[in-house]
Amino acid sequence: MKSMPIARIAVGAPLRSLFDYAIPPGAQPAPGARVAVSFGRAKAVGVVVELLGETDCPHDRLKPLSRVIDPEPLLADDDLAFLRWVADYYHHPIGEVVLTALPRRLRSAVATLEAGEPMWELTDAGRAFLQSSAGRAPRQREILDWLQRQTAHIAPQQQLKSIFSGSHAVFKTLCDKGLIASGMRLAATPLAIDSDDGHELNAEQAKAYESVAGKLGEFAVALLDGVTGSGKTEVYLQLATAVLASGKSVLVLVPEISLTPQLYERFRQRLGDTVQMTHSAMTDNEREHAWHRARLGLSRVLLGTRSSIFTPIADLGLVIVDEEHDPSFKQTEGFRYSARDLAIVRGQRAQCPVVLGSATPSLESLRNVQADRYRHLRLDQRAGNAQPPRIDLLDVRDQPLQCGVSAPLLERVDAVLARGEQVMLFLNRRGYAPVLTCFSCGWLSDCPRCDARQTVHRASGLLWCHHCGAQRRVPSVCPECGEDDLHPLGQGTEQLEGYLAERYAQYPLIRVDRDATARKGSLDALLQRLHDADAAILVGTQMLAKGHHFPRVTLVGVLDADGGLYSADFRSTERMAQLLIQVAGRAGRGDRPGQVLIQTRFPEHPLLQTLVRHGYRAFAEQALQERQSASMPPYSHQALLRAEASRRDAAETFLAEVAAWASQVASSEVALWGPVPAPMARRAGKHRVHLLLQAAQRNALHAVLRALPEFAAGLPVAKRVRWHLDIDPIDLY
Structure with missing residues (x-):
């Protein structure tokens, strides 16, 4: 040929x-x-x-x-x-x-954008405006004054958007008036590395820093296991400084968009404009500019969320994964990958260190420490004079609750507010109530498309399914019997906010959940209200659990800790413990001691007792022993084949044929569980069925998985089924 x-x-x-x-x-x-x-x-x-x-x-x-x-x-x-x-x-x-x-x-088939960084520059007209417009347009003046204080009166557009969030219209006005001008900069300003930056590490931080810095230029994984407030970010910054001094680049992964701007500002203040960030809230053009700058080495620090793991980076010298335990690092739709796990692979291929940071490390990472695959670096002291909070359980089995809050917790709230301090109440359930019911006939607000309830959102007047997004108006009478006897059951953050606003009308009340922060810049504005206040109440969901620093919060109340104790998902207790410790870490971060009160109806639960009395590490050791005895991950490896179809029998038939084939071709080391209905058997109008494959050795599992997609796609029934393969699944829903 x-x-x-x-x-x-x-x-x-x-x-x-x-x-x-x-x-x-x-x-x-x-x-x-x-x-x-x-x-x-x-x-x-x-x-x-x-x-x-x-x-x-x-x-x-x-x-x-x-x-x-x-x-x-x-x-x-x-x-x-x-x-x-x-x-x-x-x-x-x-x-x-x-x-x-x-x-x-x-x-798509478009030309690439210029690889420079979009900038804003203060113009002569802008300087004249500052001199002649006293008292006019305060927001415009604030931005112009900030620009005037910068070197050469110029700054990256992304930095200004981060600092002055929610000011898009103001920036447009300034441009239209000619007070600022946009432009492109091809290279970051060279960074002057200062070995004496005034941020002295304590003994634990210094030991962790030296352990990683001694491995620069070679592959090694370190688990930076530091209690909340122990100064993990300072270790990241000093490691990044050392990497930049060697001419290499740094990739920093964070789990949530909400955490990116605050960490970005800390890095930018210390490391200059070589720091770029990227996440899904940025425009396509902004993300592409950051992408080009990272691959060409024009920026040397890239800070981003999950998908940043695929960004080409020139001369990669260090990978940092902050909050490595967070499930947000796993993509759960479409291409299902783990950014944390791929960070290890990138570090290995680049021959550079990887740092996994967390106050509540995943059991997978702790297992890798046990197996001597990761080094274990511990930070047990909070930075400065802050002391760890005291954690107590509140038995609410016989307690009357007011919108989910017990009388003993309310008494503590009263005392803390009277001292001029702040309170955070954690309820991981947004909306007004989880379900609406009719007391006359027992009707429930079931989702018409899922095996789930529709949540009551009183402010918008909607019943809303948080799984498929289906919405309908809250009915005025029962759809089943026509009686005017509808009542919400349970509590959400919206209902809790209403009750507290009435009881504590004299104090600022801030609610932080996905509904309250839907508008761009709203989260920053809400948190600024809290930082500006003295005594105040903060109500929110798990959005508050990670990374935030509230120095005046001395009391954290967890209203419902029981959801993860008896779940069908074997990882639920681990996630419950991580969430509780992360939430507890918001208390007592300043110079005043903190207290955490956890309401529960199961105060004798052994894992909960271990967590409260002996801390997360003791809990993790006990949980690892349970996983090992049951041969569950991280002591085995799993793959989940999910199938969904309009008819349940189609999904069941498809997986039954795959299971029969797999049982013939797989080695005896591979166990097959199923097919079985998913824990949520119907979602978004589709019936869902699972087949779980598990093996003690990864090679045995992947040997059958390599042939599985081709076999599954060739089945006649596959045309009536939507299916996907999830490697190392983190949930079974």
Whole structure:
């Protein structure tokens, strides 16, 4: 067969192969560059993975490339090799994996944006406005005054948006008036590394720093296990400073968008404008600018959420995963990957250290410490003079509750507010009430599309399913019997806020949940109200549990700690313990001692007793022993095959055929559980069925998984079923 130049292309389609295309005369595609191709009857954008001299495909069936989009590759050979490994490990279509690594704009046939960083500069008109407009337009003056204090009166647009959140209209007005001008900067200002930055590490922090810094230039994983408020971020900053001084780059992963701006500001203040951030709330153009700057080495610190793990980074020298235990690092829709686990792989491929930080490490990471795969670096002292809070259980079995709050907790709230201090009440349930019922006939506000209840949202007048998003108006009479006897059952943050606002009308009351912070910039505004207040009450969900510093909060009340004690998910107690400790860590972070009161109807529960009396580490040891005795992760490895269909029998038949096949081809080390209905058997109108595969050794599990997708896709019933494979699942719902 005569050889001809061939390009092997990854196309963003749900197909598990690469596709060969002929390279037309004059075209010079490079691996890592985008190309336009004809794919079936449609046009598509793909990425060149490799160039070949020949192919098994008959030449007369080869289609030519339509167009080379990028004259230079966007992904280096190392990036492509990493993405191919990822696709192989997660058994996911290679094209979808490769396209995930590109910014959203570049998944279409558009030209790349300039690689510079968008800036705003104070103009002569802006300086004149500051001198002549006393008392006018205070928000505009505040921004202009801040710009005037910066070097050369210029600053990155993303930095100003972070500092002055919620001011998009103000920035537009300033631009329209000519008071500020936009521009692009191609390179970050060189960073002057100061070895004496005035932030002295305590003995524990210094030991942790030296342990990681001594491994710069080689692969090693360290679990930075530090109690809340112990100064993990300071260790991150000093490690990043050392990496930058060596000419390398740093990747910092955080679990939540809400945590990114505050950590970004801390890094930016210390490390200058070489710090970039990226997350889903940014515009497509902003994210692409940050992406280019990271891959070209124009910025040397990239701070972002889960998807940042795929960003090409020049000269990667350190990977940091903050709050490594957080389930948000696992993508649970579409391409299901774990950013924390992939951080380890990236560190190994780049031969650089990886730091996993947490006050409540995952059992997987603690197991890796036990097996000597990770070093265990402990920070047991809170930074400064702050002392760990005292944690007590409140038995509420025989207590009357006011909107979920017991009388003893209310007495403590009264005392704390009277001292001019702040209170945080934690209820991980947004909305007004979890369910609406009719006292006459027993009707419940079931979701018509899920095996779940619709939550009452009184402010919007809606019944809202938090699983599929289905909404309807709150009825005025019972839809079943027509009686005017409807009542909400249970409490949510909206109801709790209303009760507390009436009881404590003289104190500021701030509610933080997904509903209250839906508008851009609203979270920053709410937290600023708290920081500006003296005595105040903070009510919220798990959004408050991570990373926030509330120095005046001395009392934390947890209203319902029992949800995770008796769940069908074996990970529920671990997540409950992590959440309780993270919430408790918001108390007593200043110079006043803190107290945490946990309301429960199961005060004798052994794991809860261990957690409160002996702390998270003792709890984790006990939980690990239970997992080991049951041969559950992290002492085994799992893959979950999920199937959903309009008819339950289709999903059951599909998984039954897969299970019969797998039982024949898998080794005896692989156990199959199912098919069984999912814990939520119907969601968004689809019936859901699970097949769980488990093995003590990862190789035995993946041996059968490699052949499973092809077999499953070939089943006749597969056309009536939507299915996906979840490697290392973190929940069974």
